[in-house]
Amino acid sequence: MRVLLVEDDDGVASALAELLTQHGASVVLTTRGTDALHRMKGCDLVLLDLGLPDMDGLDVLRTLRRASAVPVIIMTARDSDGSVVLGLRAGADDYLVKPVRKAVLLARIDAVMRRLRRSAGEVGATTATTGPVTAGPVTVERERREVLLDGTPQPLTRTEFQILSTLAGRQGEAVSREELMLQVWGTAVVGRSRSLDFFIGQLRAKLVGLPLHTVRGFGFRLDS
Template sequence: MQVLLVEDDDGVASALAELLGQTGATVVRAGRGGDALNRVKGCDLVLLDLGLPDMDGLDVLRTLRRASTVPVIIMTARDGDGAVVLGLRAGADDYLVKPVRKAVLLARIQAVMRRVQRVAGAPAHAEPVVAGPVLIDRDRREVSVAGTPQPLTKTEFQILATLAAQQGEAVSREELMLEVWGTAVVGRSRSLDFFIGQIRAKLDGLPLQTVRGFGFRLDS
């Protein structure tokens, strides 16, 4: 299991990393919210402090929730029912108030991870997706317009495939950026807009809609 530990106190982070390492987990450390959003891809669990130097941990969580369903456990000194409710409403799977006993932390991690269902073996076959005159074959990594193959770059195909996997549903900009570049930070927004424009230019008639203030949706 790979755990992203978001904690700006080096002493606390080192102690937690050592504890998690003893359980066999691989720990990725981040002391800032921006770093956490850059390093979350591929992680199985996030332990998130709220008192970060560059941004509030709740803002990190809200951004992360628009991009990923990775389990998140908040560990913070913020006490009180109001703080807990805010954290859980923002998308946390659990909320722990520091100091946290080692046995309690490990038990909470195990409880959260038990709720995460993992699919073993090879991924299921993905049926081709039809979007207007465009056929998207994710298994073969092929795209055609009215039967004519259209070459896409790796990045263009990855964006299109992510949208095709959720056809008819709005996909956030953050989720697309996390999937393609491994980061959900806003600095990639212009790059995403450029590639969306390239996809539209290459695939005439593609029903790719902009969802204002959120992201994009691929219709049928």
């Protein structure tokens, strides 16, 4: 299991990293919220402090949630009922108030990951293998990495294909800008937003008739 640990207290971070490593986890440590958004891809769990030096942890969580469903456990000194409610409503899977006993932390991690595995099993049991996706005059062959326009193969760049493939895998759903950026560039930081707009424009220009719609204030949706 790969854990992203977002904690700006060196002593706390060192102790947590040692504990997690002893229990078989690979730890990615960062002290800043912006760095966390750059390094979240590929992580199985996020342990998130709220008092970060560059941005509030709740803002990190909200951005992360628009990009990924990765489990997040908040670990913070904020112990008011209001803070707990805000954290859970922002998308945290659990909320722990420091100091946290080692046994309690490990038990909470196990519980969150157990729920994730159970949910993944249920989804896997009901989801069929994804085949070609048809969107207007365009057919996306995701496994073959091929895109056809009216039956004619189209030369897309790697980035263009990744964006289209991600949207095709969620056809009919609105996909956030952050999730697309995470899938393509491995980061949900808004600095990539202009690049995303450029490639969306390229897809629309190359694949005339593609039903790719902008969801204002959120992201994009590929219809059938």
